[in-house]
Amino acid sequence: MVAALGAAAFASAPFTAVAAELPGNVRLVIGSNSTGGDTYQAASMVADALSKQLGINIKVDAVGPNEAFKAVGRDARGTTIMLHHDQSYLGNLYGQRGYEDIFDAYRIGPTVAINPGNAYLVKKGSKYETIDDVLKAAENGTKVRVAIQPGGVSEIGFSAMKNAARLAKPGSDENLVAVNTGSQASKNQALWDDLADVINGSIQANEQFAQLPADDQKAMQFVWITASPDALKQAPEAGMGKLSRDDMLKYAAPNVAVPLKDGENFDFDKEFFFIYNKKMDDGIVKQIDDALAAVYEDGKLPAELKKAFFIPDFRPSDAARTHLTKKNDTYSQVIADIRSTRASK
Incomplete structure (x- = not known):
């Protein structure tokens, strides 16, 4: 970070012809408590x-979603701004405590980055070698x-899988059963302990296990990158680890089909964006x-x-x-x- 400019120097900076300006010191709260995760890194x-x-000085503060929303909700001056990802609105859609409708309660700022790593995996040697195998099994009553x-x-891809099963055969979505866990380590352990057949993971966290030989009990394989x-x-082009960009594309739409509607495949980009006081x-x-442009x-x-x-x-705020x-x-x-399918039963 650099120190705030003095008055004379700041007057010559490129972004001063505005009605108001950011203060010299800004707190950027993020919707994560971790200083080692992708949100803090971005x-x-x-x-x-x-x-x-x-x-100016901008200090990143990892306070978690609830505290971040509270902090930015109290500050309309620009002293506190927020950065988070799609969880900001998905939490509200799933009815999670502490998540409001961000499009109503806050002001949406620019998008800045995508983490393309969200994925689903199975054990190597699993009878489910592809996501299509998973959906067919659900359709057949397994x-x-x-x-x-x-x-x-973590859940939105699972919801898309249930939706695809429902489209193929109404009612078969009930055969996709959530095993609710917490951290990535917990999801991995559920797979290794045969408590789950499929897990949500990421390229960053799970690529190492995809490189293990099939006879290793921790060996995994990707079936879908969302x-x-x-x-x-x-x-x-080199991708990550031994998973090249071409390898990644083999596990993504349209090569892997999770139907959304009428021939359109579901995909999900985990996007990071700013959130401001309304x-x-x-x-x-x-x-x-x-400045970001x-x-x-x-x-x-x-x-x-x-x-x-x-x-x-990057997209500016309105876009x-x-x-x-x-x-x-x-x-x-x-x-x-x-939910409507479940309620109609």
């Missing part, structure tokens, strides 16, 4: 680039246990949008994001709101259709 890189562009962390990013093909095609000044919003055009931050296995994903509202509406319908 926030740190973006905050550092934004600090340098604006000549119970398939899927380990997830309920209420958000990221959109457009996002994955922007990943480094009353934050338009000038400050523009200041951040313009310059940062992404420069190319240094996008290159750093790619090295860390993020996909650069981000439109984009994220569309995602929210799509996933809301998927969840509602599953």
